Amino acid sequence: MAAESSDSSERVQRLLEAMRSVGSGLELHSTLDRICETAVSLVGARYAAIGVIAEDGRGLADFVFHGVDAATARRIGRLPDGHRGLLGALIRDPEPVRLANLTEDPRSCGFPAHHPPMRGFLGVPLRVRGETFGNLYLAEKRGDEPFSDYDLGIVQVLATEAGIAIGNARLYEAARLGERWIDGSVAVTTALLSGGDTDDALQVVAEQARRLSGSAAGLVLLPTEEGGLEIAAVASDRPTKALGAVLPADSPFAGELLAGQAVFLADGAGDSRLVAVLAREFGPTMMLPLRSDGSVLGALVMSRARGERAFTETERTLAVQFAAQAALALTMAEAQRDRERLAVYEDRDRIAGDLHDLVVRRLFATATLLESAQGGSVVPEVRDGVGSAVGELDVTIQEIRSSVFALRQDPAEAPSGLRTRVLREIDAAAVPLGFRPSHRFVGPLDTAVSAATGENLVAALREALSNVLRHADASRVDVVVDANASLPDGRRGVRLTVADDGVGIPEGGRRSGLRNLERRAESLGGGSWYGPGNGEGGGGTTVVWQTPL
Numbered sequence: 001m002a003a004e005s006s007d008s009s010e011r012v013q014r015l016l017e018a019m020r021s022v023g024s025g026l027e028l029h030s031t032l033d034r035i036c037e038t039a040v041s042l043v044g045a046r047y048a049a050i051g052v053i054a055e056d057g058r059g060l061a062d063f064v065f066h067g068v069d070a071a072t073a074r075r076i077g078r079l080p081d082g083h084r085g086l087l088g089a090l091i092r093d094p095e096p097v098r099l100a101n102l103t104e105d106p107r108s109c110g111f112p113a114h115h116p117p118m119r120g121f122l123g124v125p126l127r128v129r130g131e132t133f134g135n136l137y138l139a140e141k142r143g144d145e146p147f148s149d150y151d152l153g154i155v156q157v158l159a160t161e162a163g164i165a166i167g168n169a170r171l172y173e174a175a176r177l178g179e180r181w182i183d184g185s186v187a188v189t190t191a192l193l194s195g196g197d198t199d200d201a202l203q204v205v206a207e208q209a210r211r212l213s214g215s216a217a218g219l220v221l222l223p224t225e226e227g228g229l230e231i232a233a234v235a236s237d238r239p240t241k242a243l244g245a246v247l248p249a250d251s252p253f254a255g256e257l258l259a260g261q262a263v264f265l266a267d268g269a270g271d272s273r274l275v276a277v278l279a280r281e282f283g284p285t286m287m288l289p290l291r292s293d294g295s296v297l298g299a300l301v302m303s304r305a306r307g308e309r310a311f312t313e314t315e316r317t318l319a320v321q322f323a324a325q326a327a328l329a330l331t332m333a334e335a336q337r338d339r340e341r342l343a344v345y346e347d348r349d350r351i352a353g354d355l356h357d358l359v360v361r362r363l364f365a366t367a368t369l370l371e372s373a374q375g376g377s378v379v380p381e382v383r384d385g386v387g388s389a390v391g392e393l394d395v396t397i398q399e400i401r402s403s404v405f406a407l408r409q410d411p412a413e414a415p416s417g418l419r420t421r422v423l424r425e426i427d428a429a430a431v432p433l434g435f436r437p438s439h440r441f442v443g444p445l446d447t448a449v450s451a452a453t454g455e456n457l458v459a460a461l462r463e464a465l466s467n468v469l470r471h472a473d474a475s476r477v478d479v480v481v482d483a484n485a486s487l488p489d490g491r492r493g494v495r496l497t498v499a500d501d502g503v504g505i506p507e508g509g510r511r512s513g514l515r516n517l518e519r520r521a522e523s524l525g526g527g528s529w530y531g532p533g534n535g536e537g538g539g540g541t542t543v544v545w546q547t548p549l
Contacts, residue, residue: 028169029064035126035162036066039138042158043151046140047118050126051082053091053134054310059083060091060134061309068116075114085109086121087135094125094132096156100146102139116140122147124159128167136162174314181318184212185325192333201333202233203516205326209302210235213311213319216282219301220290221247221257229254229299234519243523244452253287257299262320263287266310284310286319290327297327348431367393417446418454422481425458429465433477437465437498443483448549449494456520457481457496460528460545463517464498472502472541478534485546493526495546501535514543521547 036048047067054061060082065073082088089107090097102108102121111118118139126133136159141147191204202220210218217236221229227249234243247254253263265285282303290297300323304311311319370390419441430436449457461479468474478499485495505514514530521528526547533540 028173031169032064044142045138049137090135097123128163184208189329192329206233206235213302215302216305221299260289288323292327292331419445437477439479448483464543472500474500474502476501499534499542501540
């Protein structure tokens with residue numbers, strides 16, 4: 001009698017220790033690991049696992065196991081999905097199960113290759129606040145004994161405590177997840193309103209969306225004139241050719257997104273409605289409209305790799321809120337850029353007026369005085385020198401008048417040839433730089449370079465000149481556009497070179513602009529790099545950007 005009392009007291013003590021251990025942490029996955037370890041210790045089992053039921057109640061969203069070593073797990077391969085067999089039966093009917101030999105149970109569907117043999121089985125549901133979270137499975141009691149009624153009872157007590165611990169861990173995880181998304185929204189807003197061009201802004205949104213959602217890729221799509229959506233920014237953990245791909249206007253997804261409706265896919269690769277460049281790479285996918293003040297600016301896409309778990313309802317809700325915040329930040333950033341552009345145009349107009357009303361008139365007056373002096377001189381050398389000076393002044397006046405015209409011209413009024421667009425970017429950079437960059441064209445730019453490549457080249461030039469303005473402190477910039485360039489693989493290409501004599505790129509300095517250039521070139525099959533500039537001793541920076549024609 002005393003022995004039985006001692007044994008019972010020892011078991012109660014062990015159960016209390018187990019309950020204390022189960023509730024000692026807040027991180028969800030660690031909590032599930034502890035529950036498995038504690039259950040194995042409590043009933044003397046060799047193996048334990050917890051199957052987390054998916055939100056839709058069909059199958060398992062996660063499977064945590066204990067007792068199977070990593071090498072064996074790799075040989076077994078794919079984890080159970082809970083769609084069939086005994087595990088599937090326990091999902092459909094979450095009641096305690098105790099079996100002496102699970103292989104003889106009609107619900108069993110056998111084991112995959114390399115799986116260790118298991119006979120004795122014990123399964124109990126894990127309930128969190130009245131809802132079934134998953135099931136705790138135990139197998140193979142040591143000594144080859146079957147699990148007893150006592151084992152079942154003590155595991156049920158443990159499952160009750162485990163449900164409380166899981167509930168606390170889930171609340172903690174939800175709070176941490178919400179905090180990360182809020183921090184990400186703040187980071188996006190701060191980055192967008194700190195300046196930079198549209199490409200930078202879209203890239204920030206794509207990168208934050210990918211990081212926060214734990215996705216393989218984050219994409220930002222913008223509306224096209226044809227009514228579709230074009231991928232304008234890509235953040236991916238591997239190389240992709242998605243940049244520039246278009247979701248056509250007749251795609252049902254384009255219509256839904258532009259109408260402000262979110263789209264959630266369980267498997268992007270298995271959905272024929274997606275364009276091939278997206279579908280073949282991705283699994284679970286969220287496609288969210290970027291809406292602000294009732295208008296849709298574009299769409300935000302977050303996709304996990306094939307075979308990854310689906311997005312939870314909480315993740316979907318947080319992602320929708322993030323997309324709304326990102327859209328608002330994009331709107332505010334665009335309004336800020338409009339104000340800055342207006343200030344630049346006003347400044348250009350003022351400078352053009354000063355050049356015309358003050359500088360040109362003074363130069364013209366000086367030329368007139370020199371012509372008068374030339375007529376009164378009897379020394380041939382003096383007459384020739386004064387004549388040469390008057391000629392130089394006339395050329396200078398014409399150049400200034402051309403600059404005045406360029407400063408006063410609306411960019412939309414200029415012709416759309418690539419050469420003209422390059423000159424427009426150079427002229428636009430001249431005012432904030434304080435000097436006009438030199439330029440040289442090689443080859444037939446307007447006929448040899450494709451429209452898509454030309455558009456990206458102009459954007460790359462704008463990015464490079466913007467980097468010079470913001471970081472280089474340069475007094476000289478040389479721009480060369482060569483349409484006769486030869487790429488490393490022998491193909492014909494176009495090469496943009498922007499060299500300055502500024503301070504160069506400091507060690508550890510920001511390189512986001514250079515990364516943007518690289519991504520843009522690589523998406524077209526080209527490349528981009530930088531080296532010494534055109535200053536004394538190689539001072540400054542030279543940026544090279546090239547792609548196929």
